[in-house]
Amino acid sequence: MDTTRSEALFAAAQGVMPGGVSSPVRAFGSVGGTPRFMASARGPWITDADGNEYADLVGSWGPAILGHAHPAVVAAVQEAAALGLTFGAPTARETELALEVQRRVPAVERLRFVSTGTEATMTAIRLARGVTARPLVVKFAGCYHGHLDGLLAAAGSGVATLALPGSAGVTEAVAAETLVLPYNDLTAVEEAFATHGDRIAAVITEAAPANMGVVPPLPGFNRALHEVCSRHGALLVMDEVLTGFRAGPGGWWGLEGAEEGWEPDLLTFGKVVGGGLPVAAVGGRREVMEHLAPLGPVYQAGTLSGNPVATAAGLATLQHADAAVYARVSTVADAIATGLSDALGAAGVAHSIQRAGTLFSAAFVDPAEGPVTDYTRAQSQDVFRYAPLFHSLLEQGVHAPPSVFEAWFVSAAHDDAAVNRILEALPAAARAAAAA
Ligand code: PMP
Numbered sequence: 001m002d003t004t005r006s007e008a009l010f011a012a013a014q015g016v017m018p019g020g021v022s023s024p025v026r027a028f029g030s031v032g033g034t035p036r037f038m039a040s041a042r043g044p045w046i047t048d049a050d051g052n053e054y055a056d057l058v059g060s061w062g063p064a065i066l067g068h069a070h071p072a073v074v075a076a077v078q079e080a081a082a083l084g085l086t087f088g089a090p091t092a093r094e095t096e097l098a099l100e101v102q103r104r105v106p107a108v109e110r111l112r113f114v115s116t117g118t119e120a121t122m123t124a125i126r127l128a129r130g131v132t133a134r135p136l137v138v139k140f141a142g143c144y145h146g147h148l149d150g151l152l153a154a155a156g157s158g159v160a161t162l163a164l165p166g167s168a169g170v171t172e173a174v175a176a177e178t179l180v181l182p183y184n185d186l187t188a189v190e191e192a193f194a195t196h197g198d199r200i201a202a203v204i205t206e207a208a209p210a211n212m213g214v215v216p217p218l219p220g221f222n223r224a225l226h227e228v229c230s231r232h233g234a235l236l237v238m239d240e241v242l243t244g245f246r247a248g249p250g251g252w253w254g255l256e257g258a259e260e261g262w263e264p265d266l267l268t269f270g271k272v273v274g275g276g277l278p279v280a281a282v283g284g285r286r287e288v289m290e291h292l293a294p295l296g297p298v299y300q301a302g303t304l305s306g307n308p309v310a311t312a313a314g315l316a317t318l319q320h321a322d323a324a325v326y327a328r329v330s331t332v333a334d335a336i337a338t339g340l341s342d343a344l345g346a347a348g349v350a351h352s353i354q355r356a357g358t359l360f361s362a363a364f365v366d367p368a369e370g371p372v373t374d375y376t377r378a379q380s381q382d383v384f385r386y387a388p389l390f391h392s393l394l395e396q397g398v399h400a401p402p403s404v405f406e407a408w409f410v411s412a413a414h415d416d417a418a419v420n421r422i423l424e425a426l427p428a429a430a431r432a433a434a435a436a
Pocket residue numbers: 061115116117118119121144145146147206211239240241242270271280
């Protein structure tokens with residue numbers, strides 16, 4: 001496979017941008033080699049600067065649920081762009097998109113648009129502190145909520161230990177306001193509330209974590225979080241930036257909370273809600289949301305928030321993400337997850353296929369010890385097996401996430417040709433993993 005152009009582009013990029021990238025995972029740090037510089041994408045296919053075409057399992061990390069460059073989404077964007085790129089004033093489409101979100105997730109009584117998932121979680125946390133007048137936030141080890149200082153806290157061990165900064169540049173004072181608990185561990189949550197209950201503003205959790213590989217919540221875990229938070233006067237923030245409108249039409253909450261009859265106080269969205277352009281949002285209970293400026297004292301703003309071109313992409317995406325789309329995404333996820341497991345099994349690689357709705361990943365752990373349920377176990381896997389698997393796939397024209405700690409993203413545009421490309425590549429990739 002010729003990668004001359006990508007190599008030259010990477011060298012040039014490194015001369016002017018740290019690591020040559022705009023977001024770290026793109027640099028192939030954990031798998032090695034030259035990141036492919038991409039030139040175009042359509043449906044399930046993505047083409048690099050050397051003209052190599054790959055079946056895509058990254059999907060821009062989630063937004064591309066309809067596949068890349070869906071004609072209706074591109075048309076909506078072109079139409080909106082021709083009318084002006086940004087006004088810095090309200091538009092009708094923001095209300096339309098907010099109503100579509102509310103239709104799918106009725107817990108969203110009010111919604112504020114922002115441009116990135118990080119802004120959405122940052123706003124949710126500020127709002128929770130503003131509403132409760134409490135300082136502390138509980139997060140779970142292995143959950144990613146964007147790069148706001150307070151939520152970069154390292155995967156802490158033990159219960160309710162005050163976290164150390166997870167990134168240089170985060171002050172200890174900020175990190176000390178985050179309690180990091182083991183995921184899926186309700187006892188740890190109860191203990192944290194027993195000790196710090198009257199100082200905890202919010203618990204933030206990925207609705208179904210997919211940033212330590214996929215680690216679904218144990219049955220009842222999210223519901224119990226909701227119950228503990230209500231009992232102690234803290235807010236539950238469900239981060240659906242990744243799962244929203246992907247795990248199902250109403251996100252992960254639609255599969256779980258809607259069935260069980262409970263609602264989080266706040267939810268955050270990103271990725272699919274913007275259809276590939278920068279739209280994210282925080283929404284939830286009216287009395288909480290109305291603490292936001294201009295109605296309330298919690299400040300939040302954005303020059304490009306609710307941008308007319310970006311909301312056009314989001315609205316067109318949600319309008320086309322119908323039952324048939326979710327059915328196809330589910331079928332494709334089944335086929336590839338099964339193919340991956342079969343290939344790893346045939347090659348003798350111990351693994352657990354981790355699954356949450358249409359999201360999946362493989363963890364290289366001993367399946368006799370059960371699936372991965374927390375970050376400690378996720379980190380204990382045979383991480384070294386992933387790089388050879390990844391590079392074998394890449395050489396065979398399959399673009400998988402360049403880290404074992406990411407979900408594999410499929411789309412409704414993954415047709416039989418794309419699925420077969422992936423299925424045919426998996427056995428050799430699994431053998432490469434076995435040989436590592
Ligand atoms: N929350 C979750 C669950 C995410 O997966 C991500 C991004 N992967 C974010 C928040 C941050 O979103 P963004 O990258 O748009 O800031």
